[in-house]
Amino acid sequence: MERRAPGLQIWFAIVAAAEYNSSQYQDSSSEGGVRVLLHRLGHARRSTLALAALAATLPSALAAAQSHTDGPLRVMLRSALSGEMHADIPAHDSPMGAKYVGAGSCSAVACHGGIQPRSVTRVLQNEYSTWVTSDKHAQAYSSLTGPLGKQIAATLKLGPAEKAPRCLVCHALSVEPALRARDFDLNDGVSCESCHGPASQWLGPHIQANSVHQKMVALGLYDNKNIALRTEKCLTCHLGAPGMSVDHELIAAGHPDLTFELDSFSAVEPPHWIEKTADDQPNTDPLFGTRAWAIGQSVQLQQSLLRLARHAHSGPWPEFSEMDCITCHHALTGPQSWRQKTGFPGHRAGDPPYNLARYALFRHFAAEVDPSLNDELAAATARVSALVTAMSPDRAAVEAAANHAAELAGRMSAEIERTGYDRPRTERLLRAISSDGEAISLDGERTAEQATMTVDSLYIADAKAGAANPATRSAIDGLFKLVSNPSAYNAPQFAAQMHRVHDSLR
Numbered sequence: 001m002e003r004r005a006p007g008l009q010i011w012f013a014i015v016a017a018a019e020y021n022s023s024q025y026q027d028s029s030s031e032g033g034v035r036v037l038l039h040r041l042g043h044a045r046r047s048t049l050a051l052a053a054l055a056a057t058l059p060s061a062l063a064a065a066q067s068h069t070d071g072p073l074r075v076m077l078r079s080a081l082s083g084e085m086h087a088d089i090p091a092h093d094s095p096m097g098a099k100y101v102g103a104g105s106c107s108a109v110a111c112h113g114g115i116q117p118r119s120v121t122r123v124l125q126n127e128y129s130t131w132v133t134s135d136k137h138a139q140a141y142s143s144l145t146g147p148l149g150k151q152i153a154a155t156l157k158l159g160p161a162e163k164a165p166r167c168l169v170c171h172a173l174s175v176e177p178a179l180r181a182r183d184f185d186l187n188d189g190v191s192c193e194s195c196h197g198p199a200s201q202w203l204g205p206h207i208q209a210n211s212v213h214q215k216m217v218a219l220g221l222y223d224n225k226n227i228a229l230r231t232e233k234c235l236t237c238h239l240g241a242p243g244m245s246v247d248h249e250l251i252a253a254g255h256p257d258l259t260f261e262l263d264s265f266s267a268v269e270p271p272h273w274i275e276k277t278a279d280d281q282p283n284t285d286p287l288f289g290t291r292a293w294a295i296g297q298s299v300q301l302q303q304s305l306l307r308l309a310r311h312a313h314s315g316p317w318p319e320f321s322e323m324d325c326i327t328c329h330h331a332l333t334g335p336q337s338w339r340q341k342t343g344f345p346g347h348r349a350g351d352p353p354y355n356l357a358r359y360a361l362f363r364h365f366a367a368e369v370d371p372s373l374n375d376e377l378a379a380a381t382a383r384v385s386a387l388v389t390a391m392s393p394d395r396a397a398v399e400a401a402a403n404h405a406a407e408l409a410g411r412m413s414a415e416i417e418r419t420g421y422d423r424p425r426t427e428r429l430l431r432a433i434s435s436d437g438e439a440i441s442l443d444g445e446r447t448a449e450q451a452t453m454t455v456d457s458l459y460i461a462d463a464k465a466g467a468a469n470p471a472t473r474s475a476i477d478g479l480f481k482l483v484s485n486p487s488a489y490n491a492p493q494f495a496a497q498m499h500r501v502h503d504s505l506r
Ligand code: HEC
Pocket: 038, 039, 043, 136, 137, 139, 140, 141, 143, 169, 170, 171, 172, 190, 194, 195, 230, 233, 234, 235, 236, 237, 238, 262, 265, 266, 268, 269
């Protein structure tokens, strides 16, 4: 199968990636929805150039197939780049002296660079091909040299973005020279070890037939099978971590705002893996999506509170990226806007509310899992919200309140991990959230956006478990449309659409 002409190989890569996508996510319209959402968050898509190049070298049929992934372009973009390491980049975690070896060490056809997924081995072995052709992480470095990357760097007077540690921390495997086992290119972008951890110690052992996951973890492999740890890893870049930050200054300069939901983002990535159970068997649970959503939300809540505590601790304050963006960035409509009509519930007219998107949906689930802990969490987040919304100048108070709420969220997270997920629970959750449309809509555009990704994830899980329903599907697509232009966000319209989702469930 592997010995084909290069043109055909590219064809197979495209088709394999497209098929892989559609087989894993039968519900491609939702992936479309998430993509639209991401797109409007400010992404310049570069597929036009790729399509032109592709069309010139391959039959036009390939170009049609290419529209399913936005892939081979990335291969081309990557090969045209060169990068250089620069000093002062914060160190990545390096367990027990383990070092980074670079993505090139994983790409052999016999290892992870196969063209088609294999079924006889424990893993698909085409992970590298999936990443290079369909995963935007492979072009994270080249984004820095593109027009938007240049614009952001110029506005912030950083010099070339591709040399700025402030950008490289998230857009490349940028580790200091002492942590490199051998030379590798920064232009690989966010590559294997950015997520899987430094490979110098487990690279050899992990190919043994009897290799055991936990032993590899002891050698520095990051434990992505643990969904909470996986979410934490994604969030280092998709929310921020110490030394890695997208604040309002970066956003105002043009950086897309960061938003995340584990289940939706994993579908879009797309996954180059098959989910496994704790004993390393393929995970066939159709409700895995509900689990990924719930754990993802709890970790996201905790991490966002820790980020708030960091912002309150140092740097500019109040930090606008912690608040509901659209509260400041909407057009003035008179004579009586829907905001004035609803009377600014919960805060003084004109104050910019804290972005509570990471709790607003999750609370429905948390209340079911542990009501009393959730009461504490609700009180703690309400306090955080009140302080931030009133733009409290007492930074120490905000920091303490955020840290306290983060601690409670961490405890909730541990419980969520131990919880069972079944179809009734998923459906209860879907009902609870969709019947809360009004409150959700008034919580702000960010909450509406999380709610959209959430009902989408829960619905897909439920559909996979046998409850597909075209009316629900199309009502959810309607939600995606309503959040596609945030500045035009309209709470009453969103609430009405959420009602339609709810009605379709009966
Ligand atoms: C080391 C930093 C880093 C980590 C860790 C990381 N990402 Fe990303 N991710 C990025 C960057 C940077 C981009 C933007 C790439 C570009 O320039 O187009 C991105 C883009 C994406 C996109 C594409 C969004 C779009 O516009 O289509 C998805 C989906 C995504 N990441 C999911 C994930 C998931 C799921 C995880 C965890 C399993 C994860 N990421 C971990 C840095 C990271």
